[in-house]
Amino acid sequence: MADEPDEGVDVGEAEKRRESASDETAPGSESADSTSNASDGSEPPREAKTDGEGGVVDDLPEHEREEPSYPDPDDDVGGIEAPPDDQEMPLADHIEEMIMRLARVFLVGAAATAIGLLGASPAIEYIWLNIFPGPTGEVPPPHVYHPLELWLTRIKVAGLLGIMAALPMFVYECYLFMRPGLYPNERKYYLAAVPTSVVLAGMGMLFSFFLVLPVLFRYFTFYAEGSADIAYALGETFNLIITLTGFLAIVFQIPLFIMLAIMMGVTTRRWLAQKRLYFWAAFFGLSFMFTVDPTMMAPVIVAIVMILLFEGTLLLLKWTGRE
Template identity: 75%
Template sequence: MPDESDEGADVDGSEEPQEGTRDDAIETDGEGYVHDRPDSGAGETEYPDPEPDDDVGGISTPPDDEEMPLADHIEEMILRLARILLVGAAATAIGLLGASQAIEFIWFNVFPGPVEEVPPPHVYHPLELWLSRIKVAALAGILLALPMFVYECYAFMRPGLYPNERKYYISAVPMSLVLAAFGMFVSYILVLPILFRYFTYYSDASANIAYGLGDTFDMIITLTGFLAIVFQIPLFIMLAIMMGVTTRRWLADKRLYFWAAFLGLSFMFTLDPTGMAPIIVAIIMIVLFEGTLFVLKWVGRE
């Protein structure tokens, strides 16, 4: 006669879980979330279908996010890039009206010493003056096209952004313009005078210096435009952290990699065979990077 204690046991001898145990009360969905097990009344576990706006597997989608064909994405990107180039070209054309006065003003202010001691510019081919005017006017194009670039990037990514991310990004447009102008200002009053003082001191003892207009303004414009972009570093860091792309702690842990990247970019985009300009620009980039991390730590943003 079978023992009553064996009732409720399976054929293989394993016991069924008792009612009210932990295994019967909860279960996980594979994503680390624990849910109460609903009682359908029919002996089977049933879960309601999620609503379209609900998180599925712990992942939610932005409210305006929708699938688009790749060709449409490429077409939209090209159109937005064309708008950026159009704004830059229009600003450059307007800047040509005052390019000659700008060349004279910049020339006599970036060289150290009184005006009478500033070496005059030398023109070595017929188009050099006009090319220099176009390059100077292009600075206005860079200044206005940079915030336009930030805005068009925002508009392109807007459907895939959450409302708080949109707020952070759209506030970056005027800030981008301010930082670009400040970067040009720092180049004009600090970096360029230091460089030309160094060039003059380095060459004065061995030869009479004759600065070519075209080559000199190539360096001035390249350095000024590059610093306008370099001063976007704090903005990019703040946006990346606010949007959850990275954290201040991760950036601090990887700072040596960023320092090396800054030095490499400086030598790549700064035209100076003596190496002084790339070093100065790299130092500015590191100061901006570390200064931004310090401010974030000071306000308690990790």
Template identity: 70%
Template sequence: MSDEPADDRDVEGPAEPREDPDEHRPSAADASEPASESDAEPSEDGDADDPNLETDGEGVVSDRHNPEPTYPDPDDDIGGISTPPDDEEMPLADHIEEMVLRLAVVLLFGAGGTAIGLLWASDAIQFVWFNVFPAGGDAPPPHVYNPLELWLTRIKISSLLGIMVALPAFIYECYLFMRPGLYPNERKYYLAAVPTSVILGALGMVFSYLLVLPILFEYFTYYAEASADIQYALGDTFNLIITLTGFLAIVFQIPLFIMLAIMLGVTTRRWLAQKRLYFWAAFAALAFAFTLDPTGMAPILVAVTMILLFEGTLFILKWVGRE
């Protein structure tokens, strides 16, 4: 017997089965079938082999190139809602504190104007007294019925100057309070309202002094002189003068409020015109509530003035084509 193997197959191990190349070739029928879920979804091992991902050996931990999720900018338009550029949330306590501080600034301006007005209060009392009565130089002299009446009247008439100084300060402080929630175009409108408010307030006081008060005291004198000896009390008379003058200074802000509301998109001229009867009723109620005159003459004059200002503003808006 020979020592050489008769065949190489006796020396080599069992032959590995050969794969037929056509065995795994997809047929036309297999190509038409949709891929299974396991074929469509990448495996976790495949994701873990991605060099852009970090793993802990059990799964994907984070993306190396984008470790933190991104969120939309709060100032962007999200879902159709946009916010002003400086708008930010604040606790309610901070809002209340800011409002109180700004109100204190307004009161400080008003007190400063009143203090300055005290320097010329006596001259102002004499000037007003002898010009609001229709008799001119023959106006009935004022009467003082308690020791503090003259001093209180001086403070009251000085408060008119305080109102004129505090009114624009009030509007400007309101602007600073609302500024973070306003868009740039809204801020422009509001800033333009400050000098306009001063002018309208001064016009209201002049209107009261030149027209309303003379008519009112002529009416008082006419119905009282036939049956009584007229002696006007200094304090009560100036209570009516100051209340009416200050109230008309505020009433003359109606055109400004209407213009701001329309420019800011709060309302429209057409809607105001449709609801004019409700506004007329509100004007009459305010006039009778804040004008202390049991005869009804002063409230009627104030209510008519408010209605004329309202309708005049609507007419101007319609004339310029603003609906």
């Protein structure tokens, strides 16, 4: 049987007492929190202390403090996966591997240079007969002006052969050294770009030997003919040949540099076409800086070749629709 309210107490007054009691023990009050914490056996929350300047002082015991967590450097950052073959190696191992690979390159270059010394004299004769006027013209004989000039010229020619043989080896060893840190698409890009660079360098050297040098020495011969006896020094002549050939091997990299810049988003074909006059001026400046010639014939030829390569690459990009 339910308890009935005391007849001597007003029902409305009893309701007011219940509401006041519920307000005093409402959730969020200190008494309610302390009671609930005591009832479940947990300690009351610790108040944070300040240092008087707004900073919070951690006064927890040392065994209760949590160690700060830092990101693991081996973990992927930003959702980017590491290259599939990338492995952590000590710096000493990297240096040792690099030295061993460079040693292989130098070994190949030295072997090619040694072999080139055996055939340096026929090579000098072949180059000399092909860069001067043709069969109808008289080929001036080379002149030697100091005892070591012939031997130094042989070493230069053999050294050029050694560089040509060591260049593909250098490219291959560089690829093997960088391969673990490259993504698959970067490996394809490297394998496509570097052999292209080697081929362009070979084209530049052949262009120099079969076209630029014969025209240049015909001009020299015509320029001096009738006013002086022609006597070309062997060492100085081959210095010019090797310098011009090497510079044209670099000049023929212009199409590759333009393609790489556009593919990487560094520039656009339209921007290069708008600034072509600035590039032409830079080409003339570089050619006069690296191909010194009192007659100004060699720098002019090199500058024209650079401009033709630049404009030809832009024309090819426009034809293929690559902006």
